[in-house]
Amino acid sequence: MKKVNTTGKSAANEAAAIKRRDFFRILGGGILVFFSPWDALGIMALPADQARTLTKDYNAFVHFAADGSVTCYTGKIEMGQGIINSLPPMMADELNVAIEKVKLVMGDTELCPYDAGTWGSLTTRSFGPAMRAALAEARGVMVELASEKLKVPVSDLKVENGTIISLKDPQKKITYGELAQGKRIERYLTVKPPVEDYRDFTYVGKPRFRTDSVEKVTGKALYAGDLKLPGMLFARILRPPSHGATLKSVNTAPAEKIAGVKVVRDGDMVAVVSENKDLADEAVAKIEAEYTFSEMPVNDKTIFDWMLKADTSSSVSNTAGNIEEGRKESDVVFEHEYHDVYLAHAPMETHTALAVFEGEKLTVWAATQSPFGLQDGLAQGLGMQRDNIRVIAPFVGGGFGGKSAYQQGIEAARLAKVTGKPVMVVWSREEEFFYDTFHSAAVVKVNSGMDDNGLIKFWDYHVWMAGTRGAEQIYEVPNRKTTSYSRGRNAPPVHPFATGPWRAPNNNTNTFARECQIDIMAARAGIDPLDFRLRNLKNQHVIDCLKAAADRFGYTPGRLPSGRGIGIACGFDAGTWQATIAEISVDRNSGKITVKRLVCAQDMGLCVNPQGALIQMEGCLMMGMGYALSEEVLFEGGDIKTKGFDTYEIPKFSWTPEIECIILDRKDQAPQGGGEPAIIAVGAVIANALFDATGARVFRVPLTPSRVLEALKKS
Amino acid sequence: MAKSITFTLNGKKTRAEIDPDQTLLWVLRNHFGLTGTKFGCGNGFCGACTVLIDDEAVRSCSVPFGDVQGKKVVTIEGLAVNGRLHPLQQAFVDNDALQCGYCTPGMILTALALLKKNPAPTRAQIIEGMDDNLCRCGAHPRIIKAIDEAAKKMKGGK
Numbered sequence: 097m098k099k100v101n102t103t104g105k106s107a108a109n110e111a112a113a114i115k116r117r118d119f120f121r122i123l124g125g126g127i128l129v130f131f132s133p134w135d136a137l138g139i140m141a142l143p144a145d146q147a148r149t150l151t152k153d154y155n156a157f158v159h160f161a162a163d164g165s166v167t168c169y170t171g172k173i174e175m176g177q178g179i180i181n182s183l184p185p186m187m188a189d190e191l192n193v194a195i196e197k198v199k200l201v202m203g204d205t206e207l208c209p210y211d212a213g214t215w216g217s218l219t220t221r222s223f224g225p226a227m228r229a230a231l232a233e234a235r236g237v238m239v240e241l242a243s244e245k246l247k248v249p250v251s252d253l254k255v256e257n258g259t260i261i262s263l264k265d266p267q268k269k270i271t272y273g274e275l276a277q278g279k280r281i282e283r284y285l286t287v288k289p290p291v292e293d294y295r296d297f298t299y300v301g302k303p304r305f306r307t308d309s310v311e312k313v314t315g316k317a318l319y320a321g322d323l324k325l326p327g328m329l330f331a332r333i334l335r336p337p338s339h340g341a342t343l344k345s346v347n348t349a350p351a352e353k354i355a356g357v358k359v360v361r362d363g364d365m366v367a368v369v370s371e372n373k374d375l376a377d378e379a380v381a382k383i384e385a386e387y388t389f390s391e392m393p394v395n396d397k398t399i400f401d402w403m404l405k406a407d408t409s410s411s412v413s414n415t416a417g418n419i420e421e422g423r424k425e426s427d428v429v430f431e432h433e434y435h436d437v438y439l440a441h442a443p444m445e446t447h448t449a450l451a452v453f454e455g456e457k458l459t460v461w462a463a464t465q466s467p468f469g470l471q472d473g474l475a476q477g478l479g480m481q482r483d484n485i486r487v488i489a490p491f492v493g494g495g496f497g498g499k500s501a502y503q504q505g506i507e508a509a510r511l512a513k514v515t516g517k518p519v520m521v522v523w524s525r526e527e528e529f530f531y532d533t534f535h536s537a538a539v540v541k542v543n544s545g546m547d548d549n550g551l552i553k554f555w556d557y558h559v560w561m562a563g564t565r566g567a568e569q570i571y572e573v574p575n576r577k578t579t580s581y582s583r584g585r586n587a588p589p590v591h592p593f594a595t596g597p598w599r600a601p602n603n604n605t606n607t608f609a610r611e612c613q614i615d616i617m618a619a620r621a622g623i624d625p626l627d628f629r630l631r632n633l634k635n636q637h638v639i640d641c642l643k644a645a646a647d648r649f650g651y652t653p654g655r656l657p658s659g660r661g662i663g664i665a666c667g668f669d670a671g672t673w674q675a676t677i678a679e680i681s682v683d684r685n686s687g688k689i690t691v692k693r694l695v696c697a698q699d700m701g702l703c704v705n706p707q708g709a710l711i712q713m714e715g716c717l718m719m720g721m722g723y724a725l726s727e728e729v730l731f732e733g734g735d736i737k738t739k740g741f742d743t744y745e746i747p748k749f750s751w752t753p754e755i756e757c758i759i760l761d762r763k764d765q766a767p768q769g770g771g772e773p774a775i776i777a778v779g780a781v782i783a784n785a786l787f788d789a790t791g792a793r794v795f796r797v798p799l800t801p802s803r804v805l806e807a808l809k810k811s
Numbered sequence: 812m813a814k815s816i817t818f819t820l821n822g823k824k825t826r827a828e829i830d831p832d833q834t835l836l837w838v839l840r841n842h843f844g845l846t847g848t849k850f851g852c853g854n855g856f857c858g859a860c861t862v863l864i865d866d867e868a869v870r871s872c873s874v875p876f877g878d879v880q881g882k883k884v885v886t887i888e889g890l891a892v893n894g895r896l897h898p899l900q901q902a903f904v905d906n907d908a909l910q911c912g913y914c915t916p917g918m919i920l921t922a923l924a925l926l927k928k929n930p931a932p933t934r935a936q937i938i939e940g941m942d943d944n945l946c947r948c949g950a951h952p953r954i955i956k957a958i959d960e961a962a963k964k965m966k967g968g969k
Contacts, residue, residue, distance in 0.1 A: 177910070315887035374833045442947055446850070493849070525856075
């Protein structure tokens with residue numbers, strides 16, 4: 097199953113193939129074990145222009161130091177999602193070492209071997225098992241070394257708490273630290289994940305509180321913007337008023353008049369720099385610029401028709417049976433259209449980067465989910481050799497997918513080059529709301545049918561611009577088809593601005609459409625919506641989630657609309673199944689929805705850190721209320737109207753419902769994603785709860801008071 | 812034009828020759844190196860830059876530095892005494908009341924000002940007092956619980 101290269105030619109060849117860096121100079125000796133975990137998902141997710149020879153590079157390595165500590169170096173980053181807490185238990189369990197001895201170094205392209213990026217809830221489910229397998233091998237290397245030293249056969253040795261002990265003579269023992277003393281050993285491993293055995297875990301599966309919280313409550317945790325270098329300049333860049341604007345003429349004289357400010361240009365970029373951040377802010381506002389405009393004739397109201405009329409190419413998936421047959425077998429058919437809007441990521445930390453050149457060598461500290469992606473972007477953008485670029489991601493102040501994009505890092509580097517000084521770029525909130533890679537707006541049309549027993553007979557699903565994540569049919573439907581429409585090859589752009597992944601990318605769209613449609617069918621059938629789902633489901637994972645959520649909620653059956661304001665939905669994301677139940681109240685005069693309670697149950701396989709996973713679920717539910725109730729990017733052509741927290745409203749303390757999260761005990765199953773799944777059903781449960789409360793149906797998110805009032809009038 | 816400003820910063824008498832029109836936020840971060848005070852929006856909507864001036868929670872992004880003349884300024888770095896966390900900080904740790912941590916300093920200082928005014932707030936009063944501080948990770952339920960716990964401990968004279 098596994099091959100351990102501890103000596104011999106192939107290891108030497110592989111070692112030569114990677115760009116060798118003098119790790120020992122940095123680490124001061126010890127034992128280094130490199131490993132190349134199988135990370136098929138990571139490789140597939142890699143954009144073509146960032147492709148690297150992964151088979152010859154090593155994805156991570158572990159360093160045994162003389163003080164007994166064991167450090168794993170990985171290109172993953174910590175942005176609040178808590179992998180800083182979920183990786184160490186896996187390390188400690190595999191190495192049989194106390195968790196206090198385990199350390200992580202993350203997100204530094206110089207120290208950490210290549211990693212595509214931190215997204216897709218992949219760290220625990222994909223990287224984790226590979227890392228565990230590799231660490232098991234690393235432990236094997238240590239046992240071999242101990243065997244040589246103690247002159248005891250490997251088969252007669254065991255590892256306990258970082259100490260390798262002879263089974264026959266417990267006096268013969270040596271610690272990891274002692275083995276590493278004065279050593280400079282490198283070993284290279286190629287491994288693939290073994291079968292998990294949860295029964296041997298000491299740390300995995302036990303709740304573990306955050307290890308970064310003391311730093312974060314004392315203000316000591318450093319984010320990219322907290323760094324400072326001698327002579328550092330703050331930069332502000334002149335921005336167009338709209339994505340359709342092109343700079344025609346510029347007068348920088350008013351900015352240049354401000355003492356302590358310098359205007360710099362690099363190609364089409366006009367910027368001001370100053371050691372004083374406030375002066376840079378003041379100066380950039382004084383630049384007079386004229387633009388020509390070429391706006392796409394679309395706005396937040398017309399976008400849906402625009403998408404339906406766009407030049408698209410389609411792909412068909414998830415097919416079974418025959419839609420026309422299903423239609424014939426149906427006693428009732430349904431046809432509805434659902435809309436989703438553009439959303440901003442709006443992390444509290446805006447895109448920030450500090451760049452400095454030392455000779456040919458460029459170092460960039462950036463708020464990024466993809467340090468290696470930024471490294472590639474810099475190589476391309478500045479025409480540099482990748483080896484001369486180091487990117488470091490310190491603590492990241494929220495990402496949610498938005499910090500997969502790294503424009504600010506390239507801007508800082510260009511300005512550092514032009515000025516010859518360290519340059520800090522901190523996007524303003526307006527810039528953040530302008531250059532964000534928004535969650536895409538989308539249209540979904542669902543045509544479905546059922547028989548008189550409430551059994552779904554066909555499901556003809558069409559989705560525009562959202563893709564198919566979450567569009568998999570989780571219900572038992574004999575005749576089904578999913579058609580996904582995206583921008584056609586060589587077709588003009590559909591979006592007036594950049595779009596990109598937003599927490600559980602587009603699963604929110606598809607789960608909203610599917611679960612609203614299911615509710616509409618349940619209502620028509622006169623069957624309780626939980627019962628209707630259970631009748632049409634065979635997947636035990638989601639059935640268990642629904643039952644667990646209903647049990648915790650204290651759910652009692654009722655026909656829609658029951659007047660109670662209870663909504664149900666379920667779904668699947670990142671390998672994890674979930675069911676959510678909401679209870680809301682509706683102010684019929686204002687149309688305002690208040691969410692009183694959210695209960696969510698999820699089956700995520702083996703849960704590595706139940707405390708961290710619960711917090712992610714709570715965070716998903718809170719954040720999800722935003723897209724469900726208020727968040728929407730308003731625009732006219734490329735002109736974004738919602739460039740502040742006053743116009744783009746995110747969830748607040750006063751929205752906080754009673755939140756209860758349940759993680760099903762599935763220790764014997766492979767770990768799945770935890771950072772995204774709980775967000776996917778929030779839109780649907782609230783829309784379904786609104787219908788249950790009032791009989792009014794809103795076919796789009798967000799369910800703003802005015803849309804609720806409009807629906808109430810129709811109902 | 813630089814001007815001499817005298818004030819108390821985290822309990823220490825401090826004098827600085829700085830342009831009084833600069834924002835308190837960037838003076839704290841860039842001149843005093845107190846980077847626990849975060850930039851979030853620059854116009855007072857998010858609360859990440861909250862500090863205490865004479866026990867009142869204020870948005871340091873919207874306060875000219877000159878305004879602190881003769882006043883007491885407390886930043887997140889000034890809360891722990893001899894490495895011992897303030898009860899509010901400890902309650903945030905005990906409840907895992909944070910994720911990315913970027914809004915946390917502003918949350919804690921807003922809560923501190925709230926508790927100074929109302930040492931025994933109800934849940935509704937905590938929510939009302941915190942409502943203008945934004946958190947994107949969704950740590951709200953845990954922050955409410957942490958503040959409630961800290962209030963109860965602090966009343967015990969700690």
